[in-house]
Amino acid sequence: MSVETHPELTKNQALVFGSLSDAGGPLTAYAILDLLRDSGFRAPLQVYRALDKLVEYGMVHRLESLNAFVACSHKGCSSHGTAAFAICEKCGEVSEFTPVKAMTLLQDWTRSEGFQLSRTTIELRGTCRQCAVPN
Amino acid sequence: MSVETHPELTKNQALVFGSLSDAGGPLTAYAILDLLRDSGFRAPLQVYRALDKLVEYGMVHRLESLNAFVACSHKGCSSHGTAAFAICEKCGEVSEFTPVKAMTLLQDWTRSEGFQLSRTTIELRGTCRQCAVPN
DNA sequence: CTACATACGTAATAACGTAACGCCGGGGCG
DNA sequence: CGCCCCGGCGTTACGTTATTACGTATGTAG
Numbered sequence: 001m002s003v004e005t006h007p008e009l010t011k012n013q014a015l016v017f018g019s020l021s022d023a024g025g026p027l028t029a030y031a032i033l034d035l036l037r038d039s040g041f042r043a044p045l046q047v048y049r050a051l052d053k054l055v056e057y058g059m060v061h062r063l064e065s066l067n068a069f070v071a072c073s074h075k076g077c078s079s080h081g082t083a084a085f086a087i088c089e090k091c092g093e094v095s096e097f098t099p100v101k102a103m104t105l106l107q108d109w110t111r112s113e114g115f116q117l118s119r120t121t122i123e124l125r126g127t128c129r130q131c132a133v134p135n
Numbered sequence: 136m137s138v139e140t141h142p143e144l145t146k147n148q149a150l151v152f153g154s155l156s157d158a159g160g161p162l163t164a165y166a167i168l169d170l171l172r173d174s175g176f177r178a179p180l181q182v183y184r185a186l187d188k189l190v191e192y193g194m195v196h197r198l199e200s201l202n203a204f205v206a207c208s209h210k211g212c213s214s215h216g217t218a219a220f221a222i223c224e225k226c227g228e229v230s231e232f233t234p235v236k237a238m239t240l241l242q243d244w245t246r247s248e249g250f251q252l253s254r255t256t257i258e259l260r261g262t263c264r265q266c267a268v269p270n
Numbered sequence: 271c272t273a274c275a276t277a278c279g280t281a282a283t284a285a286c287g288t289a290a291c292g293c294c295g296g297g298g299c300g
Numbered sequence: 301c302g303c304c305c306c307g308g309c310g311t312t313a314c315g316t317t318a319t320t321a322c323g324t325a326t327g328t329a330g
Contacts, residue, residue, distance in 0.1 A: 010276095010278090011278095013277095029318080030317070032317070042279075043281080044319090045277070046280095048317095064258070065164040065256055067286095067316085067317060067318095077283070083269065085239070086248070086250050088250075089253070094251075095248070097244065099241060102238075102240040102241055105136075105236050105237040105240070106207070106219070106234060106257070108262065109232065109234060110221065113230070113264060114263070114264030114267065115223075115230075115261055115262070115264060115292075116261045116262040116263040116267050117220050117259055117261040118139055118260050119250040119259075119261070120259050121256060121257065121258040121259075122256065123199070123255075124252055124255050124256075124258040125253050125256070126245065126253040126254070127250070127252045127253070127257075128248075128250055129248060129249030129250060145307095145308065145310080146308095146309095147309075148308095164287080165285065165286070175310095178285085178310070178311065179286080179287070180288075180309095181310075181311095181313085183288080202286060202287095210312090256307075266278095269292095271330105272325085272330085273329085274327100274328100274329085274330100275309100275313085275326100275327085275328085276304080276325105276326085276327085276328105277325085279322105279323085279328105280321105280322090280323090281321090282319100282320085282321085282322105283313105283318100284312075284317100284319070285314100285317075286317065286318090287315080288312105288313100288315070289312105289313085289315090290312090290313085291310105291316090292309105292310090292311090293308105293311105294306090294307105294323100295306105295307095295308090295309105296307095297304100297305085297306090298303100298304090298318075299303085299304090300301105300302090300303085
């Protein structure tokens with residue numbers, strides 16, 4: 001449970017993580033950069049470096065199909081390796097969930113193939129309940 | 136071959152699909168552009184337009200985590216919606232497979248959430264059997 | 271002190287993707 | 301036939317996303 005399995009965040013990392021947490025949804029690296037200009041950020045690399053670490057610590061996920069980043073929903077994020085995302089193409093809302101059984105099946109496949117799994121990306125695109133027209 | 140559930144390819148579409156088939160692996164749009172310069176291609180848009188159609192026809196898949204494209208392994212590609220990919224980070228090889236059960240579980244989740252699924256991305260990163268050090 | 275590792279700042283550039291415009295050829299249809 | 305529409309195409313320009321390269325500062329182990 002380990003609320004703190006990773007080191008203290010540096011100033012830049014804390015700023016980037018704060019932006020993502022406040023946003024409550026995905027942000028691109030350049031959107032984060034714009035948000036943090038007032039805090040002294042001047043170049044993309046400052047954002048990307050912080051994001052790399054935050055992803056490494058499991059506090060932030062990258063959404064490959066969006067080229068964006070989102071703060072992990074779980075406070076201490078224990079389930080870092082097993083997250084999946086449902087992305088609404090109408091409103092942009094992103095739901096994180098943890099499809100344990102599906103992950104297990106995929107791991108079974110990798111084991112049978114001798115493939116050493118390091119990272120799994122599962123992203124579902126579609127329309128969320130709110131945006132699905134009810135009538 | 137070619138069950139042909141889709142229209143005849145245009146010249147550009149055929150050239151792009153040919154590049155991807157010949158490559159036998161993923162190519163970025165710009166790599167395709169470079170391959171096709173001798174065939175008269177001059178601008179990215181020519182590639183992207185063809186790729187859009189080929190993806191729509193189910194003949195080509197986009198690898199989100201690579202920003203690249205691959206020809207579908209299945210000749211007529213019937214299983215367009217249910218493909219997953221294992222990507223070796225050492226040699227770059229990409230294996231396409233069809234995790235029917237895992238897909239079903241994910242669909243179960245979407246149904247329970249009222250999420251209308253339109254597209255699923257599953258990409259596994261790791262090391263393939265050949266590249267895994269045996270000793 | 272030196273050596274090494276980590277974070278940081280900045281500039282420049284590479285890689286990926288799209289908007290906007292106009293042209294052309296083939297159908298449908300009055 | 302003349303007209304319109306539409307899909308594909310070519311080109312220019314631009315917008316967005318990500319990285320390379322180089323230099324500085326700080327901390328810690330030997």
